[in-house]
Amino acid sequence: MIALTLAEVAEAVGGRLVAADPTVRVTGPVEFDSRKVQPGSLFVAFPGERVDGHDYAATAVEAGAVVVLGTRQIDGVPMVLVDDALSAMGPLARAVVDRLPELTVVGLTGSSGKTGTKDLTAQLVARLGPTVAPPGSFNNELGHPYTVLKADEQTRFLVLEKSARGIGHIRYLTTVAPPRIAVVLNVGVAHLGEFGSVEGIATAKGELVEALPAAADGGVAVLNADDPRVRAMASRTSARVVLVGEAADAELRATEVTMDERGRPAFMLVTPEGSAPVRLGLTGRHQVGNALAAAAVARELGMPLADLAVALGELRLVSTRRMDVFDRTDEVTVIDDSYNANPASMSAALRALAEFGRGRRTVAVLGYMAELGEFEQQGHEEVGRLAADLGVDRLFVVGESAAPIHHGASAVRTWGGVSVLVTDQAEAVAAVGAELRPGDVVLVKGSRYRTWEVVDALRADAVTETGNGTEGVRA
Ligand SMILES: Nc1ncnc2c1ncn2[C@@H]1O[C@H](COP(=O)(O)OP(=O)(O)OP(=O)(O)O)[C@@H](O)[C@H]1O
Numbered sequence: 111m112i113a114l115t116l117a118e119v120a121e122a123v124g125g126r127l128v129a130a131d132p133t134v135r136v137t138g139p140v141e142f143d144s145r146k147v148q149p150g151s152l153f154v155a156f157p158g159e160r161v162d163g164h165d166y167a168a169t170a171v172e173a174g175a176v177v178v179l180g181t182r183q184i185d186g187v188p189m190v191l192v193d194d195a196l197s198a199m200g201p202l203a204r205a206v207v208d209r210l211p212e213l214t215v216v217g218l219t220g221s222s223g224k225t226g227t228k229d230l231t232a233q234l235v236a237r238l239g240p241t242v243a244p245p246g247s248f249n250n251e252l253g254h255p256y257t258v259l260k261a262d263e264q265t266r267f268l269v270l271e272k273s274a275r276g277i278g279h280i281r282y283l284t285t286v287a288p289p290r291i292a293v294v295l296n297v298g299v300a301h302l303g304e305f306g307s308v309e310g311i312a313t314a315k316g317e318l319v320e321a322l323p324a325a326a327d328g329g330v331a332v333l334n335a336d337d338p339r340v341r342a343m344a345s346r347t348s349a350r351v352v353l354v355g356e357a358a359d360a361e362l363r364a365t366e367v368t369m370d371e372r373g374r375p376a377f378m379l380v381t382p383e384g385s386a387p388v389r390l391g392l393t394g395r396h397q398v399g400n401a402l403a404a405a406a407v408a409r410e411l412g413m414p415l416a417d418l419a420v421a422l423g424e425l426r427l428v429s430t431r432r433m434d435v436f437d438r439t440d441e442v443t444v445i446d447d448s449y450n451a452n453p454a455s456m457s458a459a460l461r462a463l464a465e466f467g468r469g470r471r472t473v474a475v476l477g478y479m480a481e482l483g484e485f486e487q488q489g490h491e492e493v494g495r496l497a498a499d500l501g502v503d504r505l506f507v508v509g510e511s512a513a514p515i516h517h518g519a520s521a522v523r524t525w526g527g528v529s530v531l532v533t534d535q536a537e538a539v540a541a542v543g544a545e546l547r548p549g550d551v552v553l554v555k556g557s558r559y560r561t562w563e564v565v566d567a568l569r570a571d572a573v574t575e576t577g578n579g580t581e582g583v584r585a
Pocket residue numbers: 220221222223224225226227247249271273295296300396397399400432433447448449450451454455456458459
């Protein structure tokens with residue numbers, strides 16, 4: 111964070127200083143975990159799921175925190191008192207952004223691919239200047255301001271994932287760090303349960319482009335031309351619209367898309383400045399759209415086409431469990447896409463598996479997709495049907511809650527593959543382990559922890575099977 115006096119902090123959050131010298135400066139990071147506190151830090155104390163941060167206030171001060179942002183006074187601890195310390199991080203973050211006129215904020219949203227595309231965008235723009243982006247999926251009312259507070263005078267670009275769990279959430283996040291450039295990737299049925307309808311999701315995601323400055327003030331909305339609900343958001347912004355995708359009218363366009371034997375796309379990047387061939391090191395055709403969105407941001411920030419084409423080819427996977435491909439020494443390839451799942455990302459992953467499957471046997475281990483609301487039954491069945499239609503050879507469906515995947519696949523009469531419904535992850539580990547043979551490709555995917563044990567066992571197996579003490583090699 112930039113150095114702020116305690117008086118400035120108190121003013122930013124509308125708080126009251128107690129036992130604190132208003133002229134003292136916060137020079138260290140803002141932290142809510144006392145173990146991360148450094149000399150000069152501001153420690154944020156709030157009740158968490160298991161512990162109350164206030165119990166760690168004194169520890170934080172011993173570790174060097176110059177002030178604690180909290181809701182109740184603690185003897186001997188300099189404090190900024192507020193009604194809600196977690197919420198106070200928003201205005202504090204905003205105060206930092208307002209003091210950094212050189213900073214460009216880039217916000218991304220979408221139903222699938224926010225974190226991955228945030229990682230891609232951050233890798234590209236980091237070539238143009240110091241960049242702050244959150245690790246993993248730090249995108250909510252805590253992670254978002256926490257990331258913003260990492261920015262300082264050196265930072266040029268802040269790349270933020272904006273997630274919505276309801277109407278107004280993204281609008282709120284845009285008040286914390288107002289974006290100049292926004293990216294909307296797609297609108298799907300992820301988190302449908304909380305919104306009720308896909309239209310509701312589109313309304314919520316579109317709040318990001320509504321918050322942009324007008325075109326004349328530099329506002330840029332990067333919209334996926336291939337998703338009608340995203341494209342339609344052009345009417346909800348006064349920013350300049352940059353369409354990206356495979357549609358003929360996209361400003362940044364991918365043509366001649368081909369896939370290699372490991373599901374990695376290559377394409378011609380077509381821009382108003384000219385065209386350049388791009389070969390991605392990432393797995394899945396869906397990465398074309400994600401890469402185009404990231405490229406549009408970097409181009410907007412001044413990256414010339416030639417550099418862009420090189421940089422796109424050098425993009426690497428950062429956040430784990432998202433199309434993370436590794437080979438085992440027994441010649442089994444594993445696609446770990448187990449971070450999360452919804453019908454769109456299941457489809458993207460199954461299609462990537464099918465690319466590997468040209469000449470290899472394919473195995474899919476699929477678990478429950480959370481938060482689908484009334485679409486739950488249908489969503490799971492469709493995924494099962496798709497797996498069968500794509501010709502997956504062996505399907506393992508993990509857990510009763512995911513059973514409609516099994517039923518959906520089994521109902522496809524033309525399918526030559528086999529589906530097995532297993533009760534839990536332990537059973538899946540045993541069944542998959544018994545099934546695998548050299549040359550197989552295995553996709554593991556489900557919502558959050560639903561299939562993590564399976565994929566972790568597959569990683570561990572690489573060790574035990576070869577006995578050489580090394581983990582499977584990452585592609
Ligand atoms: N454009 C895309 N279309 C469909 N699926 C995608 C796309 N991009 C990424 N995915 C897949 O979506 C899943 C989630 O990816 P990621 O974590 O990047 O998304 P997210 O939007 O940040 O998710 P969350 O809402 O859980 O934070 C992964 O399985 C990933 O492979």
